[in-house]
Structures are given as structure tokens and as C-alpha cells.
Amino acid sequence: MKIVVTGTNGQVVTALRARAAAIPGIALVAIGRPELDLADARAASAAIRALAPDIVVNAAAYTAVDQAESEPELAMAVNGAGAGAVAAAARAAGAAIIQISTDYVFDGTKTAPYLEDDPVGPISAYGRSKLAGEETVAAANPDHVILRTAWVYAAHGKNFLRTMLRLAETRDELSVVADQQGCPSYAPDIADIVLGVAQRLRDKPQEAAMRGVFHLAGAGETSWAGFAEEIFAQAAGRGLPHARVRPITTADYPTPASRPANSRLSGDKLKQVYGLAMPDWRDALGRCMDEIIKETKATRT
């Protein structure tokens, strides 16, 4: 099975490359900038079709949440029209599309974990652009799976965990918002499930229940402050930089983009339909920390 993934250095595409390499029968090809720029929808579509994929995973996106508020057109071009072009290219090749989406499509006012058919209502330019992507993908290719994930981190790339470790190198205490709840998701765990979904889509081409929207986020829940506390507890135990966490409110930490107060995602549907589930977020964080240590040692020797 040939899986074509968009993106070059992104957290999810990097994890997909690593995980797919260990699975016989899966050939994974990643295509990103400069060969594929999602801001140029027509060229992106042609580049993907030329690769003759069995399945396409759109893991590339404009992900700078605050910056999107000042360049909403670019975010919309990449995450909306760009995603739609990727899905259309997949369809032209006779391939299913797996679109990676986000918890930020929700407004955050629900008090329980979000289900797939809960009403969306993004409160940021990034969230609106990703919702547009869900809509263009679904319209462009009936053979689609939209996987909404959340709070993605990995040993590499730009993410909250690495920001916390970096800030802790020079500060004893960090103020972190405690009134936004969500589900931290480790990129390699996301990759495992994406590959599991891809294999099942190939095996069951006619199964309607396997198409549509699914939530895919780390099991359990926390706040950004809770995430930071656990990061530093686990970092301290491993001799990595750590700091005290001062819990603050969103009002105390003004940012250009609004973020949902609750964006916890229920994994029940993925479990029921696909028999797949994400590991607990604390366990995943430990594995990521071990990976960071391993790489630090490798670069020292």
C-alpha cells in the first residue's frame, strides 16, 4: 500500500515516516515544500496525483495559531482550499483521504468531552481555516476520514512541551493558564492510529461507518497548567530542566487568538468503529521524555 503524506518537517509527518518504516507492506512517501506548497492548490493537486497513492494523509497545515489572526487569508488558503485540493487529488487517483483536523474547531463552551457530531464554532482564524478544510475535504472526496487531534507534541518540532523545557532553562517559575482543558497527544501515537486507520480503509473500501469524522487525542485530560506540571515532574525525575508552575487564568495571559476553554475530545467513536484507542497522555509524555533523553545522549557522543 502506498501512502502519500503532505509535509516535510511537521511533527505528525515525521512520526508517520518513522512508524511506517517498521510496517512491512506500507510504502510511505512524504511530499512537502518546496515541491508541494498548499498555498498553491492547483500545483499541489498535480504533484499528489503524479505519485499514484492508495491513501493520502494531509498532515501539513498552517499551524501558527496566534499568527493566523494577522494573516487569516494565508491560513485559509493552506488549511481550507489547500486541503480540498489534496482531497480532490486523492479522489482523482482513486485514493481515500485522511485529513488531520483540530479540537480548535469547537468554541469550548461544552462542559463534557466533545463528540464528533457536536456543533462546531471556531473562535480563532486558525480554527475557522481548519473547519473550512474539513468541509472542502468532505465535499471533494466521499472516501474521507477526518481525524481531529489536539495539543500535539513530540521530541522534535514546535510544541508546548519543548517550549516549557526551553523556558525552564532560564526561569524558576512559569505562569501557565489553568482554565483551558484538553488532551495532550503524542505524535508517534497519532501516527500509529493513522496507519491503523489507513490499513482498515484499504481492507474495507465500502464500509460507510469507517468514513466521516473521528476524534483522536490522548486518553485522559488536563489543563495547560496541569500539562506543564506533569512535564516538569517528569523532567525533574530525569535530570531535564524544570520549573515551578504558577496557575493563571486566560485573562492573565492575553494572546492574539482566542482558544477554547474546553476542547477535550472523546475517543469513544474511534474505539467503537475502528477498535483503536490512544494511550493515556501521562504515559505518552514519559515515552516522549525518554526519547528526548536518548537523543540528547546520542548528540553528545
Ligand SMILES: NC(=O)C1=CN([C@@H]2O[C@H](COP(=O)(O)OP(=O)(O)OC[C@H]3O[C@@H](n4cnc5c(N)ncnc54)[C@H](OP(=O)(O)O)[C@@H]3O)[C@@H](O)[C@H]2O)C=CC1
Ligand atoms: N500542532 C498541534 O498542536 C495540532 C495540530 N493539529 C493538526 O495536525 C496536523 C499536523 O500538525 P503538526 O504535525 O503538529 O504540524 P507542525 O506545525 O509540526 O508542522 C506543520 C507542517 O505543515 C507544513 N506546512 C505548513 N504550511 C505549508 C504549506 N503552505 N505547504 C506545504 N506544507 C506546509 C510544514 O511544512 P515544513 O515541513 O516545510 O515546515 C510542516 O510539515 C495539522 O493538520 C494540524 O492542523 C491538530 C491539533 C493540534
Ligand SMILES: Cc1cn([C@H]2C[C@H](O)[C@@H](COP(=O)(O)OP(=O)(O)O[C@H]3O[C@@H](C)C(=O)[C@@H](O)[C@H]3O)O2)c(=O)[nH]c1=O
Ligand atoms: C508558552 C506559554 C503558553 N501559555 C498558554 C497560551 C495558550 O493558552 C496555551 C498553549 O499555548 P501554545 O501556543 O503552546 O499552544 P497552541 O498554539 O494554542 O496549541 C494549539 O496548536 C494548534 C495547532 C492546535 O490545533 C491545538 O490543538 C493546540 O495544540 O498555553 C501560558 O499560559 N504560559 C506560557 O508560558
Ligand SMILES: [Mg+2]
Ligand atoms: Mg513541526
